[in-house]
Amino acid sequence: MGVFVRIRGWLECDDQQLAQVKAIVCSEDQDRTYIGGWGFPARQYNFTNWVFFGAEMRAVSIDWFREQLLLVARIPASDDDNDLVTGLFLVSHEVEGMSEWQVRDGNVVTSRANGQYQYLDE
Secondary structure, eight states, X not given: OOOEEEEEEEEEEOHHHHHHHHHHHTOTTSOOTTGGGEEOOSSOOTTOEEEEEEEEEEXXXXXXXXXXXXXXXXXXXXXXXXXXXXXXXXXXXXXXXXXXXXXXXXXXXXXXXXXXXXXXXX
């Protein structure tokens, strides 16, 4: 049956970056298997746009998903504040345990998840 990974998290961006995020994750060239995991609120509020993701996927697809996040992380700043896309994802691997993926500074930084999140895997 294979090993599964549960991924849940969000991205924060501005209006111009949001259009680029949608272009990356909804591209016809992408594997469409997990596109349903992406959630774009119909109405964004105030200054920050939010993009959510939640899905259980086969572990063999984790590199594909991380590549998508790297493309998103590299979207350039589009305002005078030079704010890049930021985000946080918790990745629960059936064998390797939980890790935290931080989308920041134009990259995806991976580390072991803090034990306080273990209740999500119970």
